[in-house]
Amino acid sequence: MKYDTQEGIKKYLTNGIQGFNLLLSDRHNQAHKRPWPDLERLNEWFVLSRYRLDCFGQLWVITEIQDKTTHKYLDINEFFKNFSSVIPIDSFNECISDNFWITTSMTRVPGDLDECNICGEHWTLEDMHTAEWDSYNEEWNHKRCSYLKTRKSHLDHFKMAFDHAGYRCCDFTPTKNEYHNKDGLNEDDGCEPWYIVDIPGVLNFIKIGWRKNVINIDWSYNGAIINFPEENVTQNDHLIHAYGYDKMGEYLKKIIPNLIKG
Numbered sequence: 516m517k518y519d520t521q522e523g524i525k526k527y528l529t530n531g532i533q534g535f536n537l538l539l540s541d542r543h544n545q546a547h548k549r550p551w552p553d554l555e556r557l558n559e560w561f562v563l564s565r566y567r568l569d570c571f572g573q574l575w576v577i578t579e580i581q582d583k584t585t586h587k588y589l590d591i592n593e594f595f596k597n598f599s600s601v602i603p604i605d606s607f608n609e610c611i612s613d614n615f616w617i618t619t620s621m622t623r624v625p626g627d628l629d630e631c632n633i634c635g636e637h638w639t640l641e642d643m644h645t646a647e648w649d650s651y652n653e654e655w656n657h658k659r660c661s662y663l664k665t666r667k668s669h670l671d672h673f674k675m676a677f678d679h680a681g682y683r684c685c686d687f688t689p690t691k692n693e694y695h696n697k698d699g700l701n702e703d704d705g706c707e708p709w710y711i712v713d714i715p716g717v718l719n720f721i722k723i724g725w726r727k728n729v730i731n732i733d734w735s736y737n738g739a740i741i742n743f744p745e746e747n748v749t750q751n752d753h754l755i756h757a758y759g760y761d762k763m764g765e766y767l768k769k770i771i772p773n774l775i776k777g
């Protein structure tokens with residue numbers, strides 16, 4: 516029962532991320548010894564200041580902790596920094612009391628041989644929560660590496676859309692994201708910025724950015740009135756929503772030549 520006692524679990528953790536993966540597989544195998552739904556119920560544990568080992572041998576991670584009084588989201592690392600590495604879930608629940616909302620989601624962690632497909636680094640027990648399983652490409656990435664890669668790819672596609680419209684020497688400056696509650700200007704908040712695009716010879720600028728599944732194109736700063744009567748999308752005299760980069764390029768071809776010259 517070493518996988519289900521405080522001392523036993525601590526022993527697994529002395530072998531780092533490899534030990535943690537072995538613990539997860541031992542717990543899972545034990546819980547699933549008998550076919551579902553007749554599973555063996557294990558004890559539940561709060562481990563490594565972030566994870567819950569549930570009674571069915573599954574792993575959960577805390578994604579958010581919110582103060583019920585102030586409604587503020589708290590820093591998970593800071594909040595749990597004095598917690599012991601392995602505590603029974605009842606003790607954890609007592610510590611949390613009724614003052615906080617905890618959000619968790621079922622998760623998995625990389626193995627000791629897995630590496631970030633983008634930067635090539637491995638993970639440890641301390642930073643394995645920064646790993647994200649990309650089920651589409653079936654690979655592990657740092658959440659941050661993956662975010663920066665997507666952000667760069669979106670900016671490259673924006674630039675290509677301007678290129679295709681015939682405007683190569685534009686200047687792209689990050690600006691506040693007007694769709695998300697985070698502004699996207701801080702690389703650590705995982706949200707992308709929008710961009711101010713200066714086009715040579717054109718008065719003022721165009722503002723572009725992803726808004727859910729459309730690209731917001733806004734030329735209100737220029738003042739030119741341009742309409743797309745044939746397009747059944749959200750638009751007004753100074754703004755249109757493009758479904759993808761091709762549409763964006765198509766709209767830019769019409770918008771830019773009609774902008775007031777600087």
Ligand SMILES: [Zn+2]
Nearest residue numbers: 631634657660
């Ligand atoms: Zn990485």
